[in-house]
Amino acid sequence: MSPELTAFLTNCFAGLALGSTYALVALGFVVIYKSTGVINFAQGGLLALGAYLGYTFSENLALAFGLSILFACLAAAFVGAGFERIVLRRMVGQPPFAVIMITIGLLFIIEPVLTAVWGFDNLQVPNPWNIQTVEAGGLVFGVRDLWTIGITIAVVTAFFLFFRFSGFGLAMRATAFDPEAALAQGISAKKVYAVSWAIAAALAALAGITLAAGPGGLSPSIGFIALAAFPAMILGGMDSPAGAVLGGIVIGLAEALTRGYQDQLFSWAGDNVSIIVPYLLMIVILLIRPYGLLGTKDVRRI
Amino acid sequence: MVAAGESILSVSNLEVVYDDVVLVLRGLSLTVPTAGVVALLGANGAGKTTLLRAVTGLLHSHRGRITKGTVQFDGRDITGADPARVVRLGIAQVMEGRRIFAEMTIDENLRAGAHTRRSRAEVRESYARVLDLFPVLASRRRSTAGYLSGGEQQMLAIGRALMAAPRLLLLDEPSLGLAPKLVEQVRDIIRHINEQGTSVLLVEQNAMMALSIADFGYVLEVGTVVRDDPAGDLLADEDIREFYLGAPADGAQRSFAEVKSYRRKKRWSA
Ligand SMILES: Nc1ncnc2c1ncn2[C@@H]1O[C@H](COP(=O)(O)OP(=O)(O)OP(=O)(O)O)[C@@H](O)[C@H]1O
Ligand SMILES: [Mg+2]
Numbered sequence: 001m002s003p004e005l006t007a008f009l010t011n012c013f014a015g016l017a018l019g020s021t022y023a024l025v026a027l028g029f030v031v032i033y034k035s036t037g038v039i040n041f042a043q044g045g046l047l048a049l050g051a052y053l054g055y056t057f058s059e060n061l062a063l064a065f066g067l068s069i070l071f072a073c074l075a076a077a078f079v080g081a082g083f084e085r086i087v088l089r090r091m092v093g094q095p096p097f098a099v100i101m102i103t104i105g106l107l108f109i110i111e112p113v114l115t116a117v118w119g120f121d122n123l124q125v126p127n128p129w130n131i132q133t134v135e136a137g138g139l140v141f142g143v144r145d146l147w148t149i150g151i152t153i154a155v156v157t158a159f160f161l162f163f164r165f166s167g168f169g170l171a172m173r174a175t176a177f178d179p180e181a182a183l184a185q186g187i188s189a190k191k192v193y194a195v196s197w198a199i200a201a202a203l204a205a206l207a208g209i210t211l212a213a214g215p216g217g218l219s220p221s222i223g224f225i226a227l228a229a230f231p232a233m234i235l236g237g238m239d240s241p242a243g244a245v246l247g248g249i250v251i252g253l254a255e256a257l258t259r260g261y262q263d264q265l266f267s268w269a270g271d272n273v274s275i276i277v278p279y280l281l282m283i284v285i286l287l288i289r290p291y292g293l294l295g296t297k298d299v300r301r302i
Numbered sequence: 303m304v305a306a307g308e309s310i311l312s313v314s315n316l317e318v319v320y321d322d323v324v325l326v327l328r329g330l331s332l333t334v335p336t337a338g339v340v341a342l343l344g345a346n347g348a349g350k351t352t353l354l355r356a357v358t359g360l361l362h363s364h365r366g367r368i369t370k371g372t373v374q375f376d377g378r379d380i381t382g383a384d385p386a387r388v389v390r391l392g393i394a395q396v397m398e399g400r401r402i403f404a405e406m407t408i409d410e411n412l413r414a415g416a417h418t419r420r421s422r423a424e425v426r427e428s429y430a431r432v433l434d435l436f437p438v439l440a441s442r443r444r445s446t447a448g449y450l451s452g453g454e455q456q457m458l459a460i461g462r463a464l465m466a467a468p469r470l471l472l473l474d475e476p477s478l479g480l481a482p483k484l485v486e487q488v489r490d491i492i493r494h495i496n497e498q499g500t501s502v503l504l505v506e507q508n509a510m511m512a513l514s515i516a517d518f519g520y521v522l523e524v525g526t527v528v529r530d531d532p533a534g535d536l537l538a539d540e541d542i543r544e545f546y547l548g549a550p551a552d553g554a555q556r557s558f559a560e561v562k563s564y565r566r567k568k569r570w571s572a
Contacts, residue, residue, distance in 0.1 A: 177404070
């Protein structure tokens with residue numbers, strides 16, 4: 001294999017791993033937006049919370065890493081659903097703007113709570129992946145990246161099967177399409193909203209803990225990654241779960257490739273050009289397709 | 303009026319307010335006898351849909367509220383009950399404008415209608431019955447509901463409601479926008495459903511159609527009942543024919559001028 005091709009494939013692989021993380025967070029955005037019409041700005045906070053909980057399960061309680069992931073996701077789901085139940089339920093029928101401000105409020109509450117409990121230091125999450133690599137066909141793969149991609153594929157597949165074929169998935173789609181008609185079938189909107197928040201929070205937590213197992217470790221700023229997943233959601237189409245996943249992958253690849261070819265192609269643009277790539281891509285795609293890659297034209301509720 | 307024991311639905315003195323200020327139902331009382339068909343007539347804006355919302359718990363999403371009166375279903379108080387409970391107790395509603403889930407398949411629409419039911423075997427049975435009743439749906443179970451014709455969508459909306467195995471079926475203007483042939487078909491289907499033992503409350507603008515299958519009719523005007531009589535009496539009544547059927551009692555063709563005057567009267571009465 002030529003060194004150029006090896007470099008290209010390595011960059012693509014890094015992009016897929018990063019894109020997986022974006023895809024999980026963006027899917028969470030879409031699940032909540034689709035069923036409740038609200039953009040959840042606290043997604044990054046839930047991601048960080050999940051990561052820190054995973055750290056505690058793994059480090060302080062010495063649980064197996066797999067179990068730590070599972071419990072962190074469950075705990076985050078509980079927090080998400082609880083927040084919906086206790087706070088947002090009172091906001092039903094209020095302007096979406098007010099509800100969105102509340103999710104921003106939640107974000108600002110989670111952050112100081114996290115630093116109060118876990119401090120500002122960069123923490124290392126004990127995990128079996130570490131910085132190990134495997135080599136195949138002349139390419140070097142990070143074990144953590146492989147796992148992140150694999151888990152994301154499994155979870156996203158499970159989500160789509162649930163959404164498409166289960167009775168509750170049907171109820172969620174019905175509520176998203178026409179909330180009143182769904183109510184008239186006896187579908188409980190409250191349950192749909194709570195489950196949507198639980199799913200979104202669990203996805204965020206999963207993204208957070210797999211990310212924290214990477215070279216960057218775990219710090220309070222880990223939630224910022226949700227800012228890059230936000231364009232992934234918009235780019236894919238705000239109301240399309242498949243679009244969210246696609247958008248996540250596209251943005252992850254674009255970001256990784258830009259970073260990979262930074263010195264050759266983008267040196268004129270400064271060191272941090274890869275960070276603005278998600279937003280540039282979002283703007284370009286919205287100019288061409290205002291409803292995103294897979295979004296539907298008639299977005300019913302804003 | 304029918305005695306309480308024989309009635310499956312009884313609404314008494316109902317007052318409904320939207321946005322805390324707009325009083326839309328003003329002391330409305332109405333009874334649906336068990337296994338009967340009751341027609342509810344009234345001009346646009348009389349409050350027919352509002353009454354159905356009040357019964358099925360859908361006022362909340364319209365910022366509406368019951369401020370007075372009660373709704374009883376099968377002897378149970380369901381005033382202000384939430385929609386899921388109402389469906390579980392045995393009331394299904396075919397909403398105004400069909401409101402099918404256009405992005406989903408016919409099969410999924412029907413399954414959504416059975417959301418509150420627990421027994422899979424019973425759901426399968428209802429499913430078979432609905433497809434039996436609507437052969438057009440049977441052949442297109444996997445196609446997207448939004449591509450059905452208007453008439454087929456109405457059939458789907460009715461079929462979806464039947465998937466809840468209701469004891470009382472509420473229909474809000476099922477003939478709206480349908481060609482005469484299809485109106486007849488809808489009427490036959492409602493009659494058939496009723497013969498299988500389901501009580502029916504039928505809201506209609508098409509008074510002729512509604513009164514031809516109803517046992518009893520109510521006429522609503524600005525939120526109160528102004529007439530309640532056996533359907534036959536209403537059908538024969540000069541005023542009703544004039545205002546709600548749009549045809550004079552002798553069945554003669556109207557002149558253009560008369561039609562216009564009828565329109566004016568109808569607007570005034572609304
Ligand atoms: N969500 C709402 N908020 C405020 N007012 C409403 C609302 N829905 C209906 N109304 C008002 O309540 C009155 C009754 O409306 P309703 O829809 O019940 O009439 P209707 O008899 O079903 O009319 P139509 O034959 O046109 O369907 C109307 O004056 C309408 O403007
Ligand atoms: Mg109406």
